[in-house]
Amino acid sequence: MPTGFLRRSATTAAIACLTLAGSLSATGAAQAAADRIRLGSTTDATRAIWSGPAFTMNGSGGVVPASMQRAVNNIRSGTGSLDVVVLAGSSPSSGSRTPECDTVMALAGVNSCTTWTLTRARDANNSQVNADIRNAEFVYFAGGDQCRYAAWKGTALESSVESVVAKGGGSGGGSAGHHINSSVVYDACRGSVTSGEALDDPYDPTVTFTTGMFTWPHYASTVNDSHFVARDRMGRTMAFVARALQDGLTTGGTAWGVGVEEGGSLYLDNNGLATQYGDDAYVVLGDHRPEQATPGQPLTYSNFKIWRLRPGSLYDFAHRPTCDYYLRSVTDGRPDGNLYSGTPDAPCAS
Incomplete structure (x- = not known):
């Protein structure tokens, strides 16, 4: 088992209450290699200036509400709302398909939270993945296997995450997501x-x-x-x-x-x-x-x-x-x- 492996578990959420965007796949296969689920607003927040960067480094895979709320508050200077993207290399084995976003959406000042599950290294160059990241203000790397995340080095995804931090947003993660930061x-x-x-x-x-x-x-x-x-x-x-x-x-x-x-x-x-x-x-x-x-x-x-x-x-x-x-x-x-x-x-x- 790779180090940092953590089952991304959470209590089962009512999927009917979620805003769900369908799976995207460059190959069109029935089981998408790049899977997208968006909660909250379907429209991104827009703002010229953000007040980060801010980072959360977590010892286990789940979002810690107190530190994440502080990151959200600092990036948005306590006003308005922002968008979050969660990146994962595998799907949860049970429970909610969006455990990190379930926690994030309960925080004040969050406009949307999008979970991307990328099972192949080349998915890091998916245009929709990178558009979502660049339009977000915080990127959270889920628990799992950091070797999958390291394979994204040199891809468009790496540059996109860096652009979020450069504009005053933030990055973070838990377990494997802590390692990669x-x-x-x-x-x-x-x-x-x-x-x-x-x-x-x-x-x-x-x-x-x-x-x-x-x-x-x-x-x-x-x-x-x-x-x-x-x-x-x-x-x-x-x-x-x-x-x-x-x-x-x-x-x-x-x-x-x-x-x-x-x-x-x-x-x-x-x-x-x-x-x-x-x-x-x-x-x-x-x-x-x-x-x-x-x-x-x-x-x-x-x-x-x-x-x-x-x-x-x-x-x-x-x-x-x-x-x-x-x-x-x-x-x-x-x-x-x-x-x-x-x-x-x-x-x-x-």
Whole structure:
């Protein structure tokens, strides 16, 4: 099962109450490769100026209402309404066909929400898909398989999402959708890796990355991870950070892991200030190359700097802090303490 896989489940909605636009397919097959469902207004909102960008980075696949409402409010400056597009690589196995949009449509200030399910890489060049994205003000990547999303690199869809952010809209996602929004993407195209496996060999064949897709304002040199505490993923995030440094995947000699727990959402505003919602997140800084990161050998890395962000915590990605972190080291693949809790070695001055 690819990492970040999450069944996009929700309580069954009354489909008769939905505004439903039919499936589109370039081949005209009975089972459409590109499937479209639109809820809300059939006409897009129009406005010259939007006040984002804004981003939501979620630890599990579902939309977190509090952080999403804040993104909507900030992008529209608290007035008028906007349009949202949800991108998915597969359909839900049960329940509503539009679980993310069901949540989004209950928020204030939303004009419409369109779910696109794209099962082939070439669907990312579908003209209607890209028209909907470019006319939207927020794009949400659903949970699923981030390898499918990484296959959209270099397509019209990538440019369309970037255009939404550039006009003052936003982007985000949950689980696999969280992964794809970092500048270094753990793509899981060769399968999932556990923390133990990644620490025993950071060059395990399942540790593969996609770079050069999205680099959002104030969020450079990041590698995201999801379901963080529930699936014990701190160790593998440490390995990802070490690999990013060793292989030169980030700039400035630093790499930042951002792990969000299930039910958590890291909201990032247009000034680079992040607020944590729902459940915890962790920021993991590597600021030097690893002492040992060699194929077939366990990781050795001294003094990862770790910030634990509880709900309500702030973290400034524009001016990344130099205090309030705790330190953890890994020697021959073995951590030196509790990875998820610690007393700050460098507390901020009160």
